[in-house]
Amino acid sequence: MTDVVRTGFRPSRVAIYGVLLLAALVYLIPLFIMLVTSFKTPMDIRTGNLMALPTDWTTIGWTKAWSEACTGVECNGISGYFWNSFKMTVPAVLISTLLGAFNGYVLSKWKFKGSDLFFGMLLFGCFVPFQVVLLPMAATLGQLGLANTTTGLVLVHVIYGVAFTTLFFRNYYVAIPDALIKAARLDGAGFFTIFFRILLPMSTPIFMVSLIWQFTQIWNDFLFGVVFASGDGQPITVALNNLVNTSTGVKEYNVDMAAAMIAALPTLVVYIVAGKYFIRGLTAGSVKG
Amino acid sequence: MEHIQRHPARVARAPSRLLDGLQRWLPKLVVAPTFVLVGIGIYGYMLWTGVLSFTSSSFLPVYDFVGFDQYAKLMTNDRWLTASVNLGIFGGLFILSCLLIGVVLAIFLDQKIRQEGAIRTIYLYPMALSMIVTGTVWKWILNPSLGLEKLMHDWGWTSFSFDWLVSSDMAIYTIVMAAVWQASGFVMALFLAGLRGVDSSIIRAARVDGASLPLIYWKIILPSLRPVFFSAVMVLAHIAIKSFDLVMAMTAGGPGYSTDLPAVFMYAHTFTRGQMGLGSASAMLMLGAILALIVPYLYSELREKRHD
Numbered sequence: 084m085t086d087v088v089r090t091g092f093r094p095s096r097v098a099i100y101g102v103l104l105l106a107a108l109v110y111l112i113p114l115f116i117m118l119v120t121s122f123k124t125p126m127d128i129r130t131g132n133l134m135a136l137p138t139d140w141t142t143i144g145w146t147k148a149w150s151e152a153c154t155g156v157e158c159n160g161i162s163g164y165f166w167n168s169f170k171m172t173v174p175a176v177l178i179s180t181l182l183g184a185f186n187g188y189v190l191s192k193w194k195f196k197g198s199d200l201f202f203g204m205l206l207f208g209c210f211v212p213f214q215v216v217l218l219p220m221a222a223t224l225g226q227l228g229l230a231n232t233t234t235g236l237v238l239v240h241v242i243y244g245v246a247f248t249t250l251f252f253r254n255y256y257v258a259i260p261d262a263l264i265k266a267a268r269l270d271g272a273g274f275f276t277i278f279f280r281i282l283l284p285m286s287t288p289i290f291m292v293s294l295i296w297q298f299t300q301i302w303n304d305f306l307f308g309v310v311f312a313s314g315d316g317q318p319i320t321v322a323l324n325n326l327v328n329t330s331t332g333v334k335e336y337n338v339d340m341a342a343a344m345i346a347a348l349p350t351l352v353v354y355i356v357a358g359k360y361f362i363r364g365l366t367a368g369s370v371k372g
Numbered sequence: 373m374e375h376i377q378r379h380p381a382r383v384a385r386a387p388s389r390l391l392d393g394l395q396r397w398l399p400k401l402v403v404a405p406t407f408v409l410v411g412i413g414i415y416g417y418m419l420w421t422g423v424l425s426f427t428s429s430s431f432l433p434v435y436d437f438v439g440f441d442q443y444a445k446l447m448t449n450d451r452w453l454t455a456s457v458n459l460g461i462f463g464g465l466f467i468l469s470c471l472l473i474g475v476v477l478a479i480f481l482d483q484k485i486r487q488e489g490a491i492r493t494i495y496l497y498p499m500a501l502s503m504i505v506t507g508t509v510w511k512w513i514l515n516p517s518l519g520l521e522k523l524m525h526d527w528g529w530t531s532f533s534f535d536w537l538v539s540s541d542m543a544i545y546t547i548v549m550a551a552v553w554q555a556s557g558f559v560m561a562l563f564l565a566g567l568r569g570v571d572s573s574i575i576r577a578a579r580v581d582g583a584s585l586p587l588i589y590w591k592i593i594l595p596s597l598r599p600v601f602f603s604a605v606m607v608l609a610h611i612a613i614k615s616f617d618l619v620m621a622m623t624a625g626g627p628g629y630s631t632d633l634p635a636v637f638m639y640a641h642t643f644t645r646g647q648m649g650l651g652s653a654s655a656m657l658m659l660g661a662i663l664a665l666i667v668p669y670l671y672s673e674l675r676e677k678r679h680d
Contacts (some may be wrong), residue, residue, distance in 0.1 A: 099480050106477055107494045110557065111510045114497070120512065132523040133513065185402045193399035203405060208414045210666045212614050214638045214655040218424060218648060219417035222433070242413040245406050273391075274398040303502035306635075307619040310643060320504045324621055327468060329509050334511055339551075343508040347501050354500035358493055361500060366565055 121341035122144060128336050144337030148345060152338050156326040161342050162339030163315065164322035168302055168349075171233050171318055175240035177295040182241070183248020183293055184286065188278050190249065191256035192264050202253065209245040216243075217310050224311055231316045233279045239311060240301045247300075248293045251367060255289040256282060288360070295357050299350050418659065425656045442653035452654065458544050463553070463612035464632065469552045470608055471601070474559025479589060481560070482567045489557070492564070495557035507621025510550035511537065513518055514622075526567035540630035543623050547631060551618055555611060559604050567593065568602035606669050621631040634658050 088223050116133050123137040123142045131138065150160035155202065189195075190202050220239060221230070229235030267277045308318040317325075323346045327339050388532045404448035426470050477495060481488055498506060516535040526531035536542035562567050570593055578588050623631040625640070632640075634654055642651030 096483075099483055099486070103477070103480050103485060103491055106473075107491055110494050110498065113506075113513060113553065116513060118511050128518065134523055135520060135526075143650040162470070182406055186406050189399040189403050197398055200405075201403065204415070205406075205410060207666070207670065208410055209416055210610060210662055210670075211418065212635070212655070212658045212662050214614075214635055215421050215659045216414060216417040217638075218642055218652060219420040219435075220413070221643075223417075241554065242409045246414075249406065265676070273395055274402075286638075299500055303504075305502065305504050305620070306639075309620075310639070318500050320617070322503075323508065324504050327621065330622060336515075336518070337554065339508060340512065343505045348507045350502070350577070351497065351501045354497055356494075358496070362496060362561055365496075366562060 098132065109282040117340045117343055117347075121148075121337055125335055125337060141337075144335070144341035145345075147335070147338045148326075148342035150340060152326050153329060153332070154306050154322045154334075155329060161319060161322045161326065161345060164317055164319045165345060166239055167233065167312075167316060168319040171236045171240070172298060172301045175244065175301050176294055177236070177238045179241045179244035179248050179297055180290065180293045182245050183250075184234075184290070185278070186245070186249040186250045187252020187254075188282060190253045192261065192282075193257075193274065202249075205246045205249050208243075213243065213306055215308075221310060231313050232309065233316060236307060236318070238317075239307050240304070243307075244297050244300065248297060251289055251293045251296070251364065252286075255286070256368065259285070265333075266371050268324050290362075291357060291360040294366065295353055295360045298353060299361065304352055377549045388393040407416045408491070424648060425652035427649050429652070431646040431652060433648060437446075438649075442649045443657075445650060446653050446657070449650075451592050451629045451632060452634075452637055454629055455634050455637040459612065459633050460629060461544055462516065462548055462615065463609060465545070465548045466551050466555070466612050467605060467608045470550070470556045470559045470569065471563070473552065474604065475563055475594070477556075477560040478567055481564055488636050492561070496541050497557070500534045501554065503615075503617035504631060506550055506554050510546065510553070511622045514546050514549075538627055539622065540627045543627060543631045547618055547622055550622060551611075554583035554618075559608070562600055563606050564593040570596060594610045607608065609665055610662065613658055 110301060112134075112173075119136055120128065120133070122140045122142065123131070124139070124141055126145065127138050132279055148160060148163050152160050152162065154164070163311045186205075190198055224230045228233075229238065265279060267281055272280065302318075304318070305320040305322065305324065307323070308321040311320065312318065323342050326342050408608045409445075409577070424433055426431070426437050426439065426443055427435055428441070469522045474569075481492065485491065513539040515521075516538050519534075521532060536546045547678070557576045574592060575588055578592055579585075583591070614631050614635055616639065619625060619631055619633055619636050625636045635658065638651050638658065641647040641654065
């Protein structure tokens with residue numbers, strides 16, 4: 084469509100750029116407000132306004148959020164919860180991606196009777212509202228002795244993430260010619276040899292999509308965190324919500340905003356560094372809400 | 373010794389046959405864990421919740437079947453009705469606004485814009501944030517005394533007042549704002565991808581016929597993006613029905629229960645108010661709503677895929 088659009092005349096070009104830049108500003112303003120507020124003093128917040136720059140920049144909001152802020156009864160900041168999120172996210176992302184890679188390999192290259200049905204069931208699983216599994220899952224985690232543990236949360240995220248990772252890998256591997264696999268089989272290569280020698284070396288892009296997508300989803304999850312974890316074991320999203328919505332004491336908006344920044348930084352960094360994989364996951368797996 | 377020498381072939385074949393068998397079972401073995409996890413974790417639990425919704429379970433699950441009692445209770449429950457109406461308002465406005473903004477931005481971005489990549493990155497970053505973070509920020513922006521209101525006062529508009537966040541009539545619209553801010557960039561990305569796939573020769577032909585660019589977009593390009601439109605609505609509706617985090621962070625369902633959504637209702641009744649049966653029934657209705665959307669969609673998707 085490149086040559087179609089060149090004909091636009093000047094005033095309309097200005098209008099187009101105007102609208103696009105205005106929209107960019109609207110998308111950026113909340114981030115700007117979050118950042119400047121996190122560097123203000125409480126006094127500054129009361130006297131200044133949202134868009135004003137801090138009169139004297141201070142990192143007190145950040146240090147307080149990290150190590151002193153109260154999330155409910157405890158006042159040790161959000162650092163512990165931040166590490167909880169890491170301890171939960173890293174294994175959950177790795178396991179769900181690995182399972183997804185093998186599932187996708189089987190469902191595209193080693194189809195068996197019923198494998199299409201299985202894929203359909205997985206696909207449907209992507210859409211199920213999690214409210215419908217919360218209660219039985221809570222009961223099961225309790226029975227298994229995994230309630231309020233990081234292991235429990237990892238298990239939950241693996242179960243509800245594997246449908247998406249399988250979808251990613253299956254759709255990626257479907258596009259790889261079957262002839263390649265057949266030739267390898269004739270040469271005597273087995274199931275794992277074919278995967279590790281042929282498919283794996285060309286899978287870097289889809290691994291990136293899966294890893295980044297799962298990282299974002301699991302890091303940002305709140306529902307599972309709030310239902311299946313309590314106290315010290317909660318992930319950062321739950322801690323942030325507790326911090327912000329606690330009704331005791333004087334509200335310190337600089338601390339709130341610093342905590343929000345801390346909770347947002349890992350996914351923001353991933354997005355800035357590897358945004359194209361994130362977007363590819365978003366559009367490929369656009370089934371995930 | 374003698375025995376082996378007499379049947380050397382069979383000795384060599386036995387382990388290879390074992391391997392062959394293993395090879396045949398390997399694919400199934402590999403997907404088996406997922407099959408079990410998903411079978412129990414999604415389908416089994418769905419059934420379990422369904423069963424609970426027909427019982428009088430309160431703080432603990434009990435299995436006394438009471439028929440459709442919980443569903444009947446739900447239908448006369450004020451809070452559930454509010455939550456359902458709210459979902460209608462929230463879902464409708466959220467989907468429409470996201471589509472409108474997404475389409476316009478995508479079309480504008482498709483006009484050979486300088487720095488397109490950077491602008492696109494800016495539109496999409498909210499999608500990488502947690503809804504809790506989004507809620508936290510917007511709650512601060514919409515703070516009735518210190519937020520937008522104070523900003524306007526400082527900028528000279530002293531009569532400006534904006535207290536939607538704490539007004540039971542208006543609070544639901546603040547949730548819409550934050551949700552649209554978060555998800556509209558995603559719709560833009562979907563449509564931009566769709567626009568890039570439009571065959572330019574059709575458009576060139578239309579131009580030769582003297583059609584103006586807006587007319588071409590309206591009459592030719594947008595109609596050809598119907599599948600994109602359809603997926604976008606699906607995903608947005610899905611986000612709307614599941615919305616929970618944003619409400620929890622911004623209003624926690626308040627003031628009163630004026631910003632309750634079904635997902636918040638379900639959480640509150642199941643996990644804090646000890647009405648498991650009612651909570652399960654509400655979860656089943658949410659599932660029903662999603663099924664009504666998803667089944668026709670998946671059906672058409674899978675059929676299209678088969679044609680590839």
